[in-house]
Amino acid sequence: MTNAISSLELDQVSIWLGGKQILSEVSFAIAPGEFTGLIGTNGAGKTTVFRAILGQIRPSGGKVIIAGRDRSKGDTSVGYVPQKVQIDPDVPLRARDLVALGLDGRTLGLSKRSVADKELIEETLVAVGAETIANRRVGTLSGGELQRVLIGHAIISRPQILLLDEPLANLDIKSEHEIVDLLSTITTDQNLSILISAHDMNSLLPFMDRVIYLAGGRCASGTAEQVIRTEVLSELYGFRVSVIHVDGRVVILADPPPMQAKNKVT
Amino acid sequence: MRIVASFLIEPGFFSSAVVRNALITGAIVALVSAMVGVFTVIRSQSFAGHAMSDMSTLGGSGSFLIGINPLLGFVAASFALSGTMELLGVERRRGRDVATGIVLGGALGVSALFLYLDARSQSTTGAAVTILFGSLFAQSSARVPIMIALGLGGVIVLGIIYRPLLLSSISPDLALAQGIRVRLLSFLFLSVMGVSVALTSIEIGTILSTALLIGPASSALRFSRTPAIAMLCACSIGLIASWLGILLAYDSYYWPPKQRGWPVSFFVVVFIFLFYLASSFKERNSLLRRKNISLDRDTNLEVTS
Ligand SMILES: Nc1ncnc2c1ncn2[C@@H]1O[C@H](COP(=O)(O)OP(=O)(O)OP(=O)(O)O)[C@@H](O)[C@H]1O
Ligand SMILES: [Mg+2]
Numbered sequence: 001m002t003n004a005i006s007s008l009e010l011d012q013v014s015i016w017l018g019g020k021q022i023l024s025e026v027s028f029a030i031a032p033g034e035f036t037g038l039i040g041t042n043g044a045g046k047t048t049v050f051r052a053i054l055g056q057i058r059p060s061g062g063k064v065i066i067a068g069r070d071r072s073k074g075d076t077s078v079g080y081v082p083q084k085v086q087i088d089p090d091v092p093l094r095a096r097d098l099v100a101l102g103l104d105g106r107t108l109g110l111s112k113r114s115v116a117d118k119e120l121i122e123e124t125l126v127a128v129g130a131e132t133i134a135n136r137r138v139g140t141l142s143g144g145e146l147q148r149v150l151i152g153h154a155i156i157s158r159p160q161i162l163l164l165d166e167p168l169a170n171l172d173i174k175s176e177h178e179i180v181d182l183l184s185t186i187t188t189d190q191n192l193s194i195l196i197s198a199h200d201m202n203s204l205l206p207f208m209d210r211v212i213y214l215a216g217g218r219c220a221s222g223t224a225e226q227v228i229r230t231e232v233l234s235e236l237y238g239f240r241v242s243v244i245h246v247d248g249r250v251v252i253l254a255d256p257p258p259m260q261a262k263n264k265v266t
Numbered sequence: 267m268r269i270v271a272s273f274l275i276e277p278g279f280f281s282s283a284v285v286r287n288a289l290i291t292g293a294i295v296a297l298v299s300a301m302v303g304v305f306t307v308i309r310s311q312s313f314a315g316h317a318m319s320d321m322s323t324l325g326g327s328g329s330f331l332i333g334i335n336p337l338l339g340f341v342a343a344s345f346a347l348s349g350t351m352e353l354l355g356v357e358r359r360r361g362r363d364v365a366t367g368i369v370l371g372g373a374l375g376v377s378a379l380f381l382y383l384d385a386r387s388q389s390t391t392g393a394a395v396t397i398l399f400g401s402l403f404a405q406s407s408a409r410v411p412i413m414i415a416l417g418l419g420g421v422i423v424l425g426i427i428y429r430p431l432l433l434s435s436i437s438p439d440l441a442l443a444q445g446i447r448v449r450l451l452s453f454l455f456l457s458v459m460g461v462s463v464a465l466t467s468i469e470i471g472t473i474l475s476t477a478l479l480i481g482p483a484s485s486a487l488r489f490s491r492t493p494a495i496a497m498l499c500a501c502s503i504g505l506i507a508s509w510l511g512i513l514l515a516y517d518s519y520y521w522p523p524k525q526r527g528w529p530v531s532f533f534v535v536v537f538i539f540l541f542y543l544a545s546s547f548k549e550r551n552s553l554l555r556r557k558n559i560s561l562d563r564d565t566n567l568e569v570t571s
Contacts, residue, residue, distance in 0.1 A: 080443035091308050092490045105433040106444050108426050
């Protein structure tokens with residue numbers, strides 16, 4: 001971690017919300033181009049970590065360092081796909097408009113978009129595989145289609161880091177794979193670091209360079225091999241979790257409590 | 267053609283200074299309302315628009331009571347409300363119903379008192395009718411430039427904050443992530459909405475101002491492909507409804523039963539309503555078409571499987 005500048009570093013970050021400590025001295029670093037999973041149960045503080053990185057919550061202790069500098073407001077080097085984006089089908093906003101707003105959503109005035117900008121918008125739509133839905137109203141898109149458009153919105157300004165808050169929740173297995181595939185292509189094509197949160201990591205396993213675990217306000221960070229082990233996971237979740245290797249792939253299973261297991265056998 | 271025109275346009279329509287003023291202020295009011303309206307509907311703040319017009323009634327009746335320019339009363343009250351709403355966060359969904367019931371009911375109650383006091387002090391001057399239903403034909407020429415300035419000011423502010431406001435209206439999370447100051451924008455927007463409602467209150471009265479704010483915008487949103495097109499459509503609808511309303515109101519001086527002229531607001535709202543009906547008809551049609559297509563697909567599936 002000392003040899004190169006990390007694209008993102010949290011240094012002893014502590015956060016209190018509503019009189020409760022949500023994160024205590026959380027530290028981790030992500031190298032450029034790394035695909036990192038932020039794993040934790042519901043309420044573990046994943047969204048809170050993102051909001052701290054985005055500068056929406058000020059940590060009561062510690063620092064967020066982006067590309068070697070302290071986080072400043074309106075920093076465009078971080079792209080963000082929020083956990084929940086609900087857009088009414090009545091809003092006349094096409095997928096391409098939402099992607100374009102990733103480029104000039106901050107711009108004041110009614111300036112026309114340049115030819116170069118328009119080309120960039122088309123390129124981005126293609127890059128996220130949304131060219132066929134570019135003219136559909138955003139509110140009418142399916143969950144997987146909306147994720148692609150939101151990713152386009154987030155990467156069009158060429159950030160160095162892309163944060164995705166549970167982008168795979170509510171997707172079926174096929175769309176899950178397509179989105180993860182897309183993300184891993186983007187990481188290599190644009191040399192982008194990705195921090196993706198999830199509570200279920202099976203579909204992320206083949207791609208993760210690094211895993212950050214959140215539990216009880218603390219975090220454990222390491223390479224996938226270091227963290228995805230039966231002992232580590234079981235301790236984090238507080239009950240027995242098995243890591244199984246099948247056909248050269250890793251599968252994580254929550255062992256059912258003994259009572260249910262007995263019933264299953266019959 | 268000429269006969270139709272002379273039938274529709276009664277003599278003296280274009281040469282009358284009162285009509286000219288009405289056409290100009292009617293246009294500016296329609297344009298601001300339509301633009302503000304599109305954002306109001308996208309942000310699901312129709313409620314705030316309605317609250318604003320209730321508050322405007324309070325400002326209007328108060329200004330009659332203390333004898334100041336009603337436009338000033340309308341604007342002051344709307345500004346006060348937009349500030350309060352942003353502070354209390356009333357525009358957020360949760361607080362809405364409670365606030366409507368209590369605060370805004372209260373505003374109307376106080377307005378009723380003001381109007382009552384006013385009616386007793388001076389003999390009835392029709393203040394209630396003016397406030398509730400507007401006074402488009404009674405604009406003094408001196409007020410026209412002020413109305414134009416206020417209206418243009420609103421349009422310019424909206425033009426400047428257009429993109430950040432659009433993004434934060436669609437998703438505050440996405441806007442915040444880009445470092446956009448969502449709350450400041452929300453306050454600015456409510457202020458422009460306040461100006462627009464104040465202007466509308468002058469034109470067609472506080473009761474119907476919500477119609478001019480929401481009506482053209484919601485019709486336009488139904489069939490427009492982009493927010494910019496929706497703005498243009500809403501402006502056109504608002505403009506057509508206002509001008510036709512003024513024309514018919516002028517004509518109605520020659521109509522039975524009273525030979526006294528029907529209220530402009532009636533005609534304006536009728537046209538807005540007709541546009542709205544037309545747009546829902548169009549939407550129903552396209553929905554039906556979509557349904558047919560999906561039915562076809564289903565039958566295909568059955569055949570192949
Ligand atoms: N504004 C707030 N005030 C008080 N507590 C908060 C606030 N925001 C979040 N919390 C609490 O902080 C904890 C972490 O929340 P967070 O949203 O970060 O969890 P998460 O890991 O993203 O969960 P999920 O998987 O359900 O999205 C939760 O217990 C939540 O109740
Ligand atoms: Mg979350």
